[in-house]
Amino acid sequence: MSTYTAINLVKRPSGSIGPELFEVVEKTVPQLEDGQFLVKQTHMSLDPAMLGWMSPDTKSYIPPVELGDVMRSSGVGKVVESRNPDFAEGDQVMGMFGWQEYALSDGKGVNKVDSNLDPEMVLSVFALPGLTATQGLYGEGDPKPGETLVVSGAAGSVGSIVGQLAKADGLKVIGVVGSDEKADWIVNELGFDGAINYKTDDIGAKLNELAKDGIDLYFENTGGPIQHRVFERMNAHGRIVVCGMISDYTAKQPSAGPNWMNIIRKRLTIKGFTMPDHRHKTPQLLEKITPYVQKGQIKYRSHILEGLESAMTGLNLFFTGENKGKLIVKL
């Protein structure tokens, strides 16, 4: 009987993430029952949210992964055996398959993906990054041509798509990033109007220079000092879309937010959102983003790690900023 490798979460993180939090186990490839199919996962997505899923917090938007369970993740794979009439052997599929080489499914929450699509493109654009960017920008942000948008985490998988969508729609787009290489990529490859390196630039002075007319829309991926400098420069009736706060995910103490007075003075709207609330809208979100992709307006880059076990340390790349694009584990 053949076996496969899976990785279980066995300890909650309290600092950096490494093999000590996980247990690598060998499992037996299961026999199928009627209605089930077996997926051989080929590409697995790593996401900053995983840190939250590993924490014991039961009051967040999604329950934590139980200790002893396979670590949660989304991925792309091929159906290798099926007793489900809706999924045939050879189909390319996407779903929450977890940190494991094979996943058994009854089809719930699993979507078929055109077999001609490159799995790296699927995970970098049509999966969580593109859906999040589309929901956040259009569902929460109400962008209008001619407005000025600032996006933090701008070279990341979500931020880079937000900026390109907004640019294609005629907004002025400024991205905040953590290196000169990323600043160069978003301006010279993706066509952003300007970039700020939050590690080396004076953020406020750069915003004054690049966003002379103030900021109408802020897409927040990071939190930290960037948030304060942007908040001080929001225009009347500005919108702040809070997608992520990665600077606080590993902090012992959450950072203080800006004073609320500006919300009144500038009549600001601040909206947080998480994608599990919008999963049912996936077809509409894909319908929205696909024409931009077809017109070549969405470029992406994937940062590939090799082998299932690379996931155990790979997550740290988000917090050091070493990931260049969508972080994917190739199995």
Ligand SMILES: NC(=O)c1ccc[n+]([C@@H]2O[C@H](COP(=O)([O-])OP(=O)(O)OC[C@H]3O[C@@H](n4cnc5c(N)ncnc54)[C@H](OP(=O)(O)O)[C@@H]3O)[C@@H](O)[C@H]2O)c1
């Ligand atoms: N609301 C939702 O449903 C939803 C869905 C997906 C993602 N998100 C959130 O969206 C954000 C981006 O996710 P992603 O998958 O696209 O990740 P990503 O941007 O590809 O990677 C994370 C990036 O965050 C930056 N970063 C790390 N620590 C930072 C700090 N202290 N200050 C400023 N920047 C920092 C790093 O880039 P630099 O080199 O530029 O520092 C790093 O590369 C995350 O906060 C994530 O949790 C939310």
